[in-house]
Amino acid sequence: MFAKPIPGRTTAAVEGDAVVLLIGMRINHFWAVHQWLPVFLAMPRMLRELAKDKQRGLLGHVLLTASPRTYYVVQYWESKEKLYAYAHAPDMFHRRAWAILNGKERKGKLRQHVGLWHETYVVPEGSYESIYADMPPFGLAAATGVLPIESRGRRAADRLAHRSGARAGAK
Template sequence: MGKVIPGRMAAEIEGPFVVFIIGVRINKWLAVRQWLPVLQAMGPMLKELYANKELGFLDAMYFMSGRGVSIVQYWRSYDQLEQYARGGANHLKAWKDFNRKARAGEAVGIYHETYLVESGACESIYVNMPAMGLGLAGSLHPVGAGRETSRERAGLGSAAGGRTEAGRAAEE
């Protein structure tokens, strides 16, 4: 994580983009030899992506749960994500290894979800946070007049009847 940026910031990203969520779930804790290699495979893939931004990868964030790890990735396009999935050297090796090991038992599970954001419309707010997520994939800008509410930041205009300052704060 980077340095905390004081105040209220909102992220912007131009054009369509893709949000890709991938995760690993440990189903059998004692089967370390089956799930540890799956977890370890993510590091080299992300290192490859960060080193080769021309592949369309924008940024990623990790989230840990009681049974595994999830990673939220931001991509410029679905085609670029798919091309990496089918042709990235580190990904192909990890994918083949996982499929081979997954047939050996149920010790580890994996999932992914892909969201295509065609319009490029998005909304975010970060208060006293370092740049992260969409703020790293796109750019951060201070929240000010015309960008106070979620609706305004998403480019949907202001709500009918307006909002009070307390209403805006509650919406965040």
């Protein structure tokens, strides 16, 4: 199930602002498997949950490894409001997982065995651009679709100047 490369140069079909969440964990003590393994397994469960309900707003994601200790996910969201809504939804796994982690942290059981982090970026339209050369859909393009590079401009400056139809009329 490998995606085939698209010949030539393409760009992401994103319109409007781009919402990017980087979220990950670092294993601080390999021997404390009983502490970090549940944290490690929580993210795939949340991603499966989100994949079942596209209305929640997750457009796509990329799983990455920074080192044998550090794992993270780059997520692309429809909006920061949908990201926040998922994070706080009482019927979704994230809320339960976070409550369990915070409970363990308060009791000192999780402390120092596993590190957690996230960074959220809302990137305004006109402040991002992309190019993919002989690549299958990846990253932002996998999340939002692929366009021929000519549709947004051959140069980075041209792609950064692109405005979606909804915004172009609002000027």
